Amino acid sequence: MKYQFVVERRQQVSLWLNLLAVAAALIVGLLISAVLIRGAGANVLESYKALLEGAFGSKEAILESLVQATPLIFTGLAMVVAFRSKVINLGVEGQFLMGTMAAAWISMNFSYLPNLVLIPLLALGGMIAGAALGFIPAILKARLEVNEVISTVLLNYVVLYFLSYLLSGPWKPPYEWLMQTIRFEESTYWPNFFESRLHLGFFIGLVAAGFLLYLLQRTPFGFELRSVGENPVAARYKGIKIERIIILALLLSAALAGLGGVGEVSGLHHRLITGISKGYGWTGILIALLGQLNPIGVVLAAIFFGGLINGSVAMKIHTGVPIAVVESIQGILMFVLLSAQTMVHFKLRRIEDAE
Amino acid sequence: MQQKSQPILQIENQTKRFGNVLANENISMQVCGGEIHCLLGENGAGKSTLAECLYGFYRPDSGKYTFKGKEFKPRSPRDAIDAGIGMVHQHFVLSPPMTVIENIVVGTESDGIWLDLKSASEKVAALCSDYDLDLELDTIVGQLPVGRQQWVEILKALYVGVDLLILDEPTASLTPQEVEKLFEILQKMKTKGLSVILITHKLHEVMEISDRVTVLRKARLVGTVNTIDVTRETLVNMMVGRTVSFQVAKKIKTPGRAILELRDLHVLKDNGLDGVKDFSLSICENEIVGLAGVAGNGQSELFDAIVGVRQLQNGQILLSGEDISNDSPDMVIKKGIASIPPDRMTQGLLMGFPIKENLILGRHRVAPFKKGIELKYRVIEQFAEQAIEHYEVVATSGEQIAKTLSGGNLQKVILARELSHDPRFVVASSPTRGLDVGAMEYVHKRLVELRDSGIGILLISEDLDEVFNVSDRIAVIYNGEAMGILNREEATREGVGLLMAGFRGGGG
Ligand SMILES: Nc1ncnc2c1ncn2[C@@H]1O[C@H](COP(=O)(O)OP(=O)(O)OP(=O)(O)O)[C@@H](O)[C@H]1O
Numbered sequence: 016m017k018y019q020f021v022v023e024r025r026q027q028v029s030l031w032l033n034l035l036a037v038a039a040a041l042i043v044g045l046l047i048s049a050v051l052i053r054g055a056g057a058n059v060l061e062s063y064k065a066l067l068e069g070a071f072g073s074k075e076a077i078l079e080s081l082v083q084a085t086p087l088i089f090t091g092l093a094m095v096v097a098f099r100s101k102v103i104n105l106g107v108e109g110q111f112l113m114g115t116m117a118a119a120w121i122s123m124n125f126s127y128l129p130n131l132v133l134i135p136l137l138a139l140g141g142m143i144a145g146a147a148l149g150f151i152p153a154i155l156k157a158r159l160e161v162n163e164v165i166s167t168v169l170l171n172y173v174v175l176y177f178l179s180y181l182l183s184g185p186w187k188p189p190y191e192w193l194m195q196t197i198r199f200e201e202s203t204y205w206p207n208f209f210e211s212r213l214h215l216g217f218f219i220g221l222v223a224a225g226f227l228l229y230l231l232q233r234t235p236f237g238f239e240l241r242s243v244g245e246n247p248v249a250a251r252y253k254g255i256k257i258e259r260i261i262i263l264a265l266l267l268s269a270a271l272a273g274l275g276g277v278g279e280v281s282g283l284h285h286r287l288i289t290g291i292s293k294g295y296g297w298t299g300i301l302i303a304l305l306g307q308l309n310p311i312g313v314v315l316a317a318i319f320f321g322g323l324i325n326g327s328v329a330m331k332i333h334t335g336v337p338i339a340v341v342e343s344i345q346g347i348l349m350f351v352l353l354s355a356q357t358m359v360h361f362k363l364r365r366i367e368d369a370e
Numbered sequence: 371m372q373q374k375s376q377p378i379l380q381i382e383n384q385t386k387r388f389g390n391v392l393a394n395e396n397i398s399m400q401v402c403g404g405e406i407h408c409l410l411g412e413n414g415a416g417k418s419t420l421a422e423c424l425y426g427f428y429r430p431d432s433g434k435y436t437f438k439g440k441e442f443k444p445r446s447p448r449d450a451i452d453a454g455i456g457m458v459h460q461h462f463v464l465s466p467p468m469t470v471i472e473n474i475v476v477g478t479e480s481d482g483i484w485l486d487l488k489s490a491s492e493k494v495a496a497l498c499s500d501y502d503l504d505l506e507l508d509t510i511v512g513q514l515p516v517g518r519q520q521w522v523e524i525l526k527a528l529y530v531g532v533d534l535l536i537l538d539e540p541t542a543s544l545t546p547q548e549v550e551k552l553f554e555i556l557q558k559m560k561t562k563g564l565s566v567i568l569i570t571h572k573l574h575e576v577m578e579i580s581d582r583v584t585v586l587r588k589a590r591l592v593g594t595v596n597t598i599d600v601t602r603e604t605l606v607n608m609m610v611g612r613t614v615s616f617q618v619a620k621k622i623k624t625p626g627r628a629i630l631e632l633r634d635l636h637v638l639k640d641n642g643l644d645g646v647k648d649f650s651l652s653i654c655e656n657e658i659v660g661l662a663g664v665a666g667n668g669q670s671e672l673f674d675a676i677v678g679v680r681q682l683q684n685g686q687i688l689l690s691g692e693d694i695s696n697d698s699p700d701m702v703i704k705k706g707i708a709s710i711p712p713d714r715m716t717q718g719l720l721m722g723f724p725i726k727e728n729l730i731l732g733r734h735r736v737a738p739f740k741k742g743i744e745l746k747y748r749v750i751e752q753f754a755e756q757a758i759e760h761y762e763v764v765a766t767s768g769e770q771i772a773k774t775l776s777g778g779n780l781q782k783v784i785l786a787r788e789l790s791h792d793p794r795f796v797v798a799s800s801p802t803r804g805l806d807v808g809a810m811e812y813v814h815k816r817l818v819e820l821r822d823s824g825i826g827i828l829l830i831s832e833d834l835d836e837v838f839n840v841s842d843r844i845a846v847i848y849n850g851e852a853m854g855i856l857n858r859e860e861a862t863r864e865g866v867g868l869l870m871a872g873f874r875g876g877g878g
């Protein structure tokens with residue numbers, strides 16, 4: 016008897032296998048990164064210790080990692096909605112910024128309202144602003160079949176330029192030399208928790224994830240959304256109004272992104288600053304993929320990535336590993352994790368050669 | 371004819387499983403040189419799996435192939451082609467926007483990146499005249515009728531010089547004329563010493579063309595027999611272990627009031643040309659009207675118009691007297707029209723979804739599957755279990771993903787979905803395409819049962835056997851126009867055949 020190995024697609028991937036793949040990928044990623052750290056002249060073990068402790072080593076570290084994770088939960092969820100309905104929303108970055116602008120505008124104009132009114136008002140305003148931006152490509156695609164990839168990407172630039180215009184003049188107090196608004200009144204603050212920077216946005220993110228999971232898996236609308244993503248022709252034959260679903264999916268996706276933007280303004284910075292999004296819209300794509308297009312997966316992936324961002328800072332400070340290497344490590348880990356997720360769908364199987 | 375030639379292919383003890391589904395268990399068979407060998411078996415018996423393993427698409431778990439005297443271990447279709455095995459899949463893998471010659475040559479030129487189209491054209495033209503195929507090599511493949519696209523698939527295999535060609539249900543969507551032509555091609559291949567493995571569910575085809583038949587049942591080998599030694603009945607018995615009646619028992623029913631009326635319909639094709647013109651037909655309660663016609667004569671446009679996905683340019687559709695001409699697909703479903711689409715994979719199913727969700731598509735907004743704002747998965751799962759049982763879907767459970775089902779079982783999922791909910795009217799396009807004889811018998815019985823309970827049915831089919839078997843009246847469509855309608859008793863095959871070819875005054 017001789018044996019041979021073949022590669023095959025798996026029918027189903029169990030949770031255990033997934034966890035195993037993640038663990039294996041992390042080990043591989045850390046091994047590769049070790050070479051970089053050595054090359055930069057730092058001690059590998061110490062660096063990793065700093066990374067881990069910086070990410071999840073103490074109560075403060077964990078809370079700060081959750082702060083970093085918060086915007087990514089929203090942009091990740093926004094991308095899940097888009098991917099599941101195969102509406103390619105590459106405008107999450109812009110929709111997120113729309114949310115921050117709406118929060119800033121409300122904060123500047125309605126700060127006389129009580130905090131309990133402002134908290135939901137800010138959330139609502141951010142969602143509407145995000146959705147409003149999403150509506151443009153949505154209607155263009157549904158009615159005129161304009162490819163949403165192009166329209167959503169282009170709108171990002173429009174928003175970005177508009178934002179820097181606002182921050183360089185109309186919304187910038189004259190005495191300020193940074194491009195940012197004034198600090199808002201306390202009445203507009205989303206509450207913080209555990210005496211840390213962790214704010215309401217994180218918990219809203221958790222609720223949003225639960226809501227989205229329910230929506231996708233348990234409601235007719237979610238079923239229709241997934242059906243359109245799977246096979247729009249069959250969906251149409253079976254009575255699903257595709258245009259409607261496309262529009263609603265983009266609006267939902269954009270509203271989630273906008274809500275994420277509000278969190279950063281009202282929960283964290285309490286003002287609108289230049290570069291308030293560190294590419295969260297784009298990272299959201301990775302988060303959604305890493306979370307396997309599952310809302311709960313997105314939360315986990317965002318927390319992991321938040322920890323990575325937060326831990327990297329500690330690593331940089333404590334061990335002097337240059338920032339370029341730190342960022343490469345983030346990229347490497349993301350890469351191996353995503354690769355593992357593809358590979359986990361295949362298996363090696365031993366077969367006999369009857370000889 | 372007794373086979374005296376040497377086996378060109380020997381399969382020994384092939385086993386293949388998918389997860390815990392056993393698709394092939396210990397199968398051994400031989401194919402001789404210059405032989406047409408049919409592979410027969412129920413839906414899900416493992417025929418396609420056997421063929422795909424041989425073609426290098428799947429790797430068998432164990433077993434051994436000997437091809438042309440040498441051990442053969444394909445790791446990919448490339449290996450199979452290089453060794454001299456070609457395959458025509460049920461769903462073609464041609465590139466529609468490319469020309470015939472480009473499709474044939476692409477991927478076959480091993481040296482250099484430049485295609486030598488000129489010498490290739492000469493070689494293909496020679497093959498065409500050899501096999502008596504009238505094919506313009508510069509035509510865009512997407513514009514060819516299905517039968518001709520299949521020629522291109524076959525030419526592609528002949529061009530690289532295969533010794534064994536596998537065809538998986540090649541006749542499922544061909545017209546009788548196209549089938550005849552295909553069989554001529556296969557006979558010619560045989561006289562040139564090439565071998566053919568043919569998978570089909572149509573027993574008359576098996577009897578007509580094959581030298582030997584190998585029957586599979588539930589992943590196992592039943593046996594290989596010489597075609598001249600057996601009858602259709604023997605084969606059916608080997609396949610399903612019981613007898614099957616090909617003629618449904620039908621009580622005479624007097625048709626009731628008109629339930630669906632099509633009045634002067636005018637519908638366009640995707641390319642803006644006329645699909646259906648001035649088409650009128652009415653179907654009554656307690657009645658099955660068969661609509662015969664060569665594929666591509668407006669049937670799919672008519673289907674689309676009835677289910678509401680294609681706009682009427684003109685005319686009216688009435689359901690029990692109510693005008694539903696401009697209803698959207700969801701309203702049409704709500705009003706009780708069930709539909710079995712011509713193209714199951716693209717129009718009927720969500721291939722990446724589990725069976726249970728496919729079974730509620732279109733009914734996901736009505737009780738009992740929806741209650742309040744929620745889908746009731748417990749109810750859905752129960753329904754899936756029942757449907758799998760009634761329609762004998764070969765599946766592990768309602769959770770199984772549709773794309774891992776065999777071709778015939780996919781069709782059963784659609785049938786179960788559409789015929790389970792007391793429709794008022796059914797429009798069925800080739801409902802038994804790809805079904806085994808047992809399943810076909812069941813579906814025909816079910817259609818007659820529905821008719822007996824008062825439902826009207828429009829059966830759009832290219833298969834005259836089917837049309838004659840279950841219809842009460844037979845209409846013919848040609849070039850988008852209604853060619854006349856005949857009572858089943860007064861219709862003859864010859865007459866209907868003439869109408870299908872566009873000769874008015876055929877028929878009775
Ligand atoms: N990729 C796959 N994953 C899991 N199961 C599969 C896969 N492909 C086939 N099967 C299972 O293997 C069995 C045999 O399938 P196969 O397609 O060979 O049947 P078949 O004889 O060709 O049937 P049909 O006449 O309906 O085409 C079926 O139960 C099917 O569900």
Ligand SMILES: [Mg+2]
Nearest residue numbers: 417418776777
């Ligand atoms: Mg098959």
